[in-house]
Amino acid sequence: MKKNIFLALMVFSAFNSVSQNKIELVGNVGVGTLAPQAKLHVNNGDNSYGTILATSSESEFSLYAKSLYTQPVYSEAFRLGLKHNNTEENGFISFYRGTSIRGGFLGFSTNGFERLKIDVNGNVGIGTSSPKQKLTIVGDQNAGDQGGPINGQNSTALLRLQSSPGGAGEVLDFGMNIKSYGWIQPQDFNDPNAFYNLILNAKGGNVGIGTINPDSKLAVNGTIHSKEVKVDMTGWSDFVFKKDYTLPTLEEVEKHIAEKGHLKNIPSEEEVLKNGINLGEMNAKLLQKIEELTLYMIEMKKENQILKNAVEKQNKEIELLKIKNSNQK
Template identity: 50%
Template sequence: MKKITTILTILFVTTVSFSQQIGDGLAPGIDNFNNPLSSGLYSGLNPIGRIPDTSHIWSHLFVIRHGNLNNHFQLQIASSYVENERLFFRKLAGISNPAWVELATRGANSFTGNQIIDGDVVIGTNNNVAKLTIQASPDGFPTPLKAISIKGPNSPENANSARDISWDFAAAGSASIRSYRGNNYDTYLQFLTNPNSASGNVPQTRLHINDDGNIGIGTTNPQNKLDVKGTIHSQEVKVDMEGWSDFVFKKEYNLPTLEDVEKHINEKGHLENIPNEEEVLKNGINLGEINAKLLQKIEEMTLYMIDMKKENIEMKTKQIQLENTVKEFINKLK
């Protein structure tokens, strides 16, 4: 684009340098930029074929016309009367009137149509390390700093407002990062991949982040900080606890009798303070809580076993004493 700008600038300067003043030196006003025009300078008030810059109703026009009057070949360069850096050009051939093309300038630029770049795009740095390299800020610049902004719509809302950053592969599916807005200030983020079993390109949501920070894997409606629909395989899981079950071993703990335990089982069909099957199937289990409750039952069982051991020792002692008494009695009878 810089090369085109340079060529047009040289062409413009050369043409002006070797031309004579046109009329009184003022650009005549015309109402149609599409008509066959002679080489020269013109101005137009909302003319037909005007440039896309509508910031002013008047436009400047510079025309270079083919030397053969029978041919309608022109190079046109135009801009509006407004003090901005927007400059447009187009080439007319015959009766065709192509759209205007905006030239890149040193200021802010607004383009219409596809912009194709064969090469790397480097922003804010001279060190290009990829197809798109962005130096967001110099070292020491305060953060956070928005390096890339993708504008989304105000309407429609929810999933219909989704905008994707997509990786598309030839003869395969795509993967994408998707964001969309809710019906207020809430926003959502998703990560999608295409399954190998798919017959076409149908990316599916694998990870979903809610506006409240809840994360869902395999679900788009997480109700907790992390909801996973599927199997989790891990080397280690650490659960923070607010209490533990060692209170069972304290003297003031009221250990239920085995009769009470049996009665509860017969009436309820499960151990006391342990959720029943219906509750577990409906609500799942809290890993930390259920481990604490199971440990409580293990510690209670340990106390029962200690008591049973003491009773067994006492019974054996009494049995030995009874056997000795019987032996003494038999010896006296002899």
């Protein structure tokens, strides 16, 4: 009994010896203040630390809450972070004040540098303190040429989407080549030679390049430069060579040109300027005309051969007649 009374007196004496610590039986707990305004209110003075020591053998580490100047507006007012002795560069969260009741924002720092910020409008900036979009990423690229995408383990991408954790599986990288071009590259993280297909609008919709109103699966407002273009076709023009095909006479062709100003089944200049041309369809139509022209040439050759034979026959008859007349003299 005497022991319990002694302990009670020691606790009571300890509380009275530190006049600014107050624990209420019901209500709030104050450390460094006699008027706690929250369940736990730590008051360590202006621009100083309220510190919780780590519960590990490395006692140099501590979790700290730091109050800073709240003027001017939009300045860093409070900080919560991990400290090693008096160094605050392990990582911390900064709370920036707004005007009064609203407008504050957050910053997240590692190694003493702010890496991510959520501004007053909800925009998130990574590598920038002034994001203008919902997500803005600013990379630490060199002033020189970064080059294009390389393999998954050594990529210089500004943004990466990864299909599985642990540095394995497929990745989709987004990057920039300074003053040159931007790039998107799906690839394998572990295999430097494995690059995957990039699919756009797999379920539907059109893709536009140089246009905001694509009217086809791929609409390009500009020049397409390619080593090769492959067009799938549902038919071809070899029907011209079938026996049941009726080849227009040259007189019919001449009449159509005189009346319409273009070949039959070939679009006019007005139609082309208005609607453009279908590359595969136009090649088929042009081939049809080439095949028809080939048939005309074959027919003309036959007619020329007949005429040639007739002329040769006539010349022989003339020679024979000359010989006969000469003999009669």
